[in-house]
Amino acid sequence: MAEMLYREALNRAIDECMAADPNVVMLGEDVGLYGGSYRVSEGLVSKYGEKRLIDTPIAELSIVGNAIGMAIGGLRPIAEIMTANFSLLAFDQIINHMAKYRYMSAGKLTLPMVVRFPQGVSKQLAAQHSESYEQMLSAVPGIRVFAAGDPNYAYHALKKAILMDDPVVFIEHELLYNKKGEVDLDAEVDPFKARIVKEGEDLTIVSYLKMVDDVMAAVPEIEKQTGKSCEVIDLQSLNPFDTGTLKASIEKTGRLVVVEEDHKMGGYGAQVVSWAAESLFYALDAAPLRIAGENVPIPYNRKLELASIPTPDKIAAKIIEWGANNGL
Amino acid sequence: MDKLTAEEIYYTMALGRKFEYAAKEHYMTGEISGFLHLDIGQEALSVAAMKAFDHGDVFTTYREHIMAIARGIEPKAVMAELFGKKTGVSEGRGGSMHLFDPSHFFYGGDAIVGGHLPNAVGCAYARKFQESEHGVMAVFGDGATNGGAFFESLNIASAWKLPILFLCENNRYAIGTEITRVAPFLEQAKKAEPYMPTMEVDGNDAVAVYEAIKEAQAYIQKGHGPLFIEAFTYRWEGHSMSDPGSYRSPEEIEIWKRRDPIERMKTVLKERYGVSDAQIEALDQKAQTAVDEAVAFASESPEPEVSELFEHLFVEEVTHG
Numbered sequence: 001m002a003e004m005l006y007r008e009a010l011n012r013a014i015d016e017c018m019a020a021d022p023n024v025v026m027l028g029e030d031v032g033l034y035g036g037s038y039r040v041s042e043g044l045v046s047k048y049g050e051k052r053l054i055d056t057p058i059a060e061l062s063i064v065g066n067a068i069g070m071a072i073g074g075l076r077p078i079a080e081i082m083t084a085n086f087s088l089l090a091f092d093q094i095i096n097h098m099a100k101y102r103y104m105s106a107g108k109l110t111l112p113m114v115v116r117f118p119q120g121v122s123k124q125l126a127a128q129h130s131e132s133y134e135q136m137l138s139a140v141p142g143i144r145v146f147a148a149g150d151p152n153y154a155y156h157a158l159k160k161a162i163l164m165d166d167p168v169v170f171i172e173h174e175l176l177y178n179k180k181g182e183v184d185l186d187a188e189v190d191p192f193k194a195r196i197v198k199e200g201e202d203l204t205i206v207s208y209l210k211m212v213d214d215v216m217a218a219v220p221e222i223e224k225q226t227g228k229s230c231e232v233i234d235l236q237s238l239n240p241f242d243t244g245t246l247k248a249s250i251e252k253t254g255r256l257v258v259v260e261e262d263h264k265m266g267g268y269g270a271q272v273v274s275w276a277a278e279s280l281f282y283a284l285d286a287a288p289l290r291i292a293g294e295n296v297p298i299p300y301n302r303k304l305e306l307a308s309i310p311t312p313d314k315i316a317a318k319i320i321e322w323g324a325n326n327g328l
Numbered sequence: 329m330d331k332l333t334a335e336e337i338y339y340t341m342a343l344g345r346k347f348e349y350a351a352k353e354h355y356m357t358g359e360i361s362g363f364l365h366l367d368i369g370q371e372a373l374s375v376a377a378m379k380a381f382d383h384g385d386v387f388t389t390y391r392e393h394i395m396a397i398a399r400g401i402e403p404k405a406v407m408a409e410l411f412g413k414k415t416g417v418s419e420g421r422g423g424s425m426h427l428f429d430p431s432h433f434f435y436g437g438d439a440i441v442g443g444h445l446p447n448a449v450g451c452a453y454a455r456k457f458q459e460s461e462h463g464v465m466a467v468f469g470d471g472a473t474n475g476g477a478f479f480e481s482l483n484i485a486s487a488w489k490l491p492i493l494f495l496c497e498n499n500r501y502a503i504g505t506e507i508t509r510v511a512p513f514l515e516q517a518k519k520a521e522p523y524m525p526t527m528e529v530d531g532n533d534a535v536a537v538y539e540a541i542k543e544a545q546a547y548i549q550k551g552h553g554p555l556f557i558e559a560f561t562y563r564w565e566g567h568s569m570s571d572p573g574s575y576r577s578p579e580e581i582e583i584w585k586r587r588d589p590i591e592r593m594k595t596v597l598k599e600r601y602g603v604s605d606a607q608i609e610a611l612d613q614k615a616q617t618a619v620d621e622a623v624a625f626a627s628e629s630p631e632p633e634v635s636e637l638f639e640h641l642f643v644e645e646v647t648h649g
Contacts, residue, residue, distance in 0.1 A: 108428050
């Protein structure tokens with residue numbers, strides 16, 4: 001076990017993969033000499049050189065597009081998008097190329113690559129630096145979508161993503177980079193499995209990324225007010241998602257709440273609720289609840305910003321109210 | 329160019345044209361569907377470029393049947409792909425626009441105009457990284473030179489001195505829009521001039537294309553950085569089979585038909601290499617046989633099974649969840 005920050009866990013995963021395989025390269029804006037906007041690649045350029053820590057121009061389409069070509073050419077690239085909103089310039093490459101080349105070529109092309117994807121509401125970065133795109137990414141067949149909620153998963157899943165021969169979008173939340181946690185370096189972690197953060201009996205709360213922490217912050221109040229116990233699940237892998245773990249939990253508790261930071265309309269949680277309604281309708285004792293971001297661009301003003309996304313207080317209040325109306 | 333190469337290029341051009349006419353015929357019968365972009369009139373460029381660029385990787389567009397064949401992919405596997413069959417080079421997943429074969433360093437087959445250029449640049453980075461003898465050739469039309477991906481690619485290839493040849497196939501029309509209506513000049517190489525050396529070549533002259541690409545290949549192999557070649561040519565058919573072609577006058581098409589690259593190469597064979605009419609006839613016959621066999625193979629081949637729908641999506645299966 002080792003205690004480290006989320007960004008240190010990511011750094012360590014990349015470092016170990018680069019040490020083990022000279023074909024692993026990383027590219028993006030300021031990933032080399034600068035050490036990465038969120039310091040994820042700090043120190044790596046002095047170990048592996050500028051040939052492997054590639055500072056690119058501000059041209060996201062090319063960052064992902066070049067990474068695809070590098071993968072075709074035999075390298076194992078890690079492309080860093082500085083922040084999710086910028087990735088929209090690369091969505092043609094992600095969707096039309098990265099996700100499709102293997103299938104369209106009947107498996108003749110493989111793309112062993114990772115696109116690292118910091119996202120989410122940080123602090124007053126306003127509408128063009130605060131969004132979340134897991135819902136769009138998860139709607140694309142041909143890519144794996146991981147979302148790291150803690151240092152342990154960040155370390156293990158990023159390593160696995162780099163080693164895998166399939167393209168992975170690896171989502172990180174910008175407010176988690178300085179989150180400290182235990183990393184079990186020797187553990188075998190299956191990146192496709194969800195993690196039960198807290199066991200409980202009466203309701204299942206499903207979340208991912210930073211919202212897991214906000215849910216955990218809300219749980220004491222919920223349990224105090226309702227007298228019931230919550231099971232909290234960090235999905236971790238968003239596509240595919242671990243229906244086995246969810247099913248076992250929902251069959252036990254009979255109640256489902258999904259908490260997500262992205263906009264509610266078309267948000268990722270809709271997929272989880274829809275799956276539960278289709279597959280586990282008779283296991284549910286109440287209609288599921290979705291708590292999500294408002295359908296509004298993220299505003300700059302702190303008060304408005306917090307009003308646009310779930311917070312621990314709002315999560316607790318909504319679940320308590322929903323519980324009261326649904327026999328919890 | 330030696331005589332054997334000249335004959336090989338002529339043969340492949342003849343095969344290519346017959347292949348395209350056969351594809352057109354079988355599109356009319358409904359055996360081929362979707363979008364079908366024919367390369368008739370541009371055979372010199374498609375064939376000579378592929379034959380000349382023998383030390384590298386090729387990234388190209390959706391008008392690529394002849395290039396794929398010239399690269400070494402069996403005409404049978406290409407035609408079967410057009411027919412959507414299991415025996416097609418992409419097992420019926422790709423169709424006309426998506427032919428790939430890494431064993432021939434041929435990476436398609438991309439149908440997002442200009443979208444493959446960053447991929448080609450990335451592959452050139454890999455080749456430089458590996459200190460490989462291979463360079464990369466990116467083939468694209470005049471229409472691709474107006475998009476952002478094109479300019480990003482010129483910039484990066486130039487900044488990093490990557491071994492890549494940009495081959496612009498200027499046939500003057502981006503679907504129905506003449507290039508000079510949406511760009512300030514006809515010669516798209518002007519856009520590359522700030523970044524790299526540029527060359528111009530008659531795209532309907534197979535010998536000229538071959539020699540230009542050979543020279544370019546040697547240049548990029550030496551580590552000088554990228555190079556840009558613009559080849560002027562003309563497609564005789566519409567953009568795709570669904571294009572009525574009303575934007576071009578019959579007179580204009582007639583002018584270009586008189587510059588037929590195949591007739592020109594035939595003349596070269598006879599005058600420069602002393603190939604007889606009978607020998608040319610034999611090459612034409614051999615090409616026709618290859619196309620007939622490709623059609624028969626495609627026609628008789630099985631379709632993929634519905635049970636294969638998810639095959640090739642991922643390398644690593646996820647068994648739980």
